[in-house]
Amino acid sequence: MCDCGDCGCCPGSNGSGSGLCDCCVDPMQYVLEQLIGRVVRIGTTDTSSGTYPSATILDVNDYIITIRQGANTIALPICLVVGVQNAQVQNVLLLPPPLSNEGECDCCERPLRELFDGITTADVDALGQAFNNLSNTQILETGEGIVKLRDNNAFIALSLCKVASVQNFS
Template identity: 30%
Template structure:
């Protein structure tokens, strides 16, 4: 990835792109993508990512999504070599006030359950935290929606977390 001088591209979009790239080759089954404008795919069944590059995620159901708008991606299996970028402490730029606060808060929540009220997540376990991304497990999005085993959420686009509902 290129250097973006500590903008949201650097600490938010690039980490999401790197995480999504790891879901392409094992053809990880995805069952939900939540964007800043709504939820894609809850009723499409599962689908896969076919390509992730140039800040666009392409799917096998011909839906292309701009990565900077992705809040959460829920998927069925966690690739064995899945890695998040390490958490960094930024000194300047948008990352200091946008990504760092929520990332640092979530580091202290690893191993606990949280909710993400505005994202429709009633309960999820915080499995790991990396730069710009929190890895969740056992995601409950409510009545009629099966538990999603794993998910990644942008810490940059999280507006609030709370206790499980």
């Protein structure tokens, strides 16, 4: 599992930007590895330029995703990836939920995953701009750290650690 210690890539419990990576990083890396070579929409927590609407995934390695957006090659830390959208997302495999959680995973990821397990539709708001305001989405599947959604005809794998709110659920 991702244990980057004091690497600074992932928010710590005090929001300082240092600490253990959240429990959604390994699951997101697992999803992204299955989409190498595909053109996807990627969203990050960056509120000004964190949306990559037509990015080709070139590589996923050591918690970094390398994409090509137009003529630019860009490396993104997976700990800041909010979600990924592509038709193939409906077929990606998710990691199974862990048998036990501790710390942030037990107080953030697990309860949200269990909430999504019990509902079929919801309005979902995530951090960043790419996947905020998803209205009347269909909940397809959950796994460790990830929820797969269908928003109209778009399939999205969203990091549970980057979900800001779930509203109007049933």
